[in-house]
Amino acid sequence: MPRPSCPRCQRPLRHCLCALIPDLDSRTRVLILQHPSEVGHALNTARLAALGLRNAELRVGEVFDDLPQLLAQPGYRACLLFPGEDAVALTGYAPEEQPLLLVVPDGTWRKARKLLHLNPLLAALPRVSLGAVAPSRYRLRKAPEEGALSAIEAIVAALDALEAPQGFDALLRPFDVLIEGQIAAMGEEVFIRNHQR
Template identity: 75%
Template sequence: MSRPQCPRCSRPIEYCLCALIPQLRSRTRLLILQHPSEVKHALNTARLAALGLSNAELRVGEVFEDLPELLAQPGYQVCLLFPGEDAQSLAQYAEQVGEQPLLLVVPDGTWRKARKLLHCNPLLAALPRVTLAPGLQSRYRLRKAPMSGALSTIEAVVSALDILEAPARFDALLKPFEALIDGQIKAMGEQTYRRNHGDGA
């Protein structure tokens, strides 16, 4: 029998994170497109990001029939946060568009699933691509990063907003994320965590 869940953060009631989720305003609009395989994941950071930002929307699916409408936000310059040969640094791209606010589209899923989202939605693949600065370190202590600089979705969102909305900072978004990870480590036990994810000490 499954445990009762919080209808907002989808965590078991006894581990509800809602008290830690901020409500932050941003000029930048976030559109997070989540692959269905991520919805039931215990560490669903895309949901936390969307809950903590007033100007963010989370959509779940593989094919988004209404993508043209989602991207047609008057006054916004649209770009995709995803690496690629022709990707520009986010800071450089933002400088080029000047005062116009950005609609930042963020695919959420494993790298393979995120690529599938682009493949299934050609309109996404056609967007200008932007990337974060290389060498960023993830606080995601429960997964080994598939490549240097790989971040969880919520970390990528915070890093992007810190660039676009400077001097404003969005670190408060990471509080429920860090509490979630601490809870997972506590549940598995420190020794198990160290053996599987730590330094073995």
């Protein structure tokens, strides 16, 4: 029989994270497009980000037929948070600058690229990237390359860059607790053997 889970954060009730999820406002609108393979993942960080930000939306799928409507948000300039040669590093807003609709693909690098391939409108968006970032706190997954972050960490870094001096670190509280809980569940020895290299 499946363990009862929280309908909001989708964690087992005994490990509900809702009390740690903040309620943050942002000028930037965040649209997270999540590959279906991420939905059942124990560390669904995109969901935590969407729950903690008032101006965020999480959509799940491979092909988004309503993408034109999602991208045409009045008062926002749509851009894609994804590395590339033509990607511009995010910096703070100028005083009168129109805020961004920050589109964040969520999945492995392969799945994220697939989302771009299947949704040409996404691939056509101007790309933005993060400047120098702290190493990932996601100690349970080996980063495929230097500077790779989980979805929630990338969103926090982007918002911190755009909306300084406002900070968005509170979004990472449930993420940190989730990681610690996973490490505790596997045992310190197993964690050190499999993840500390």
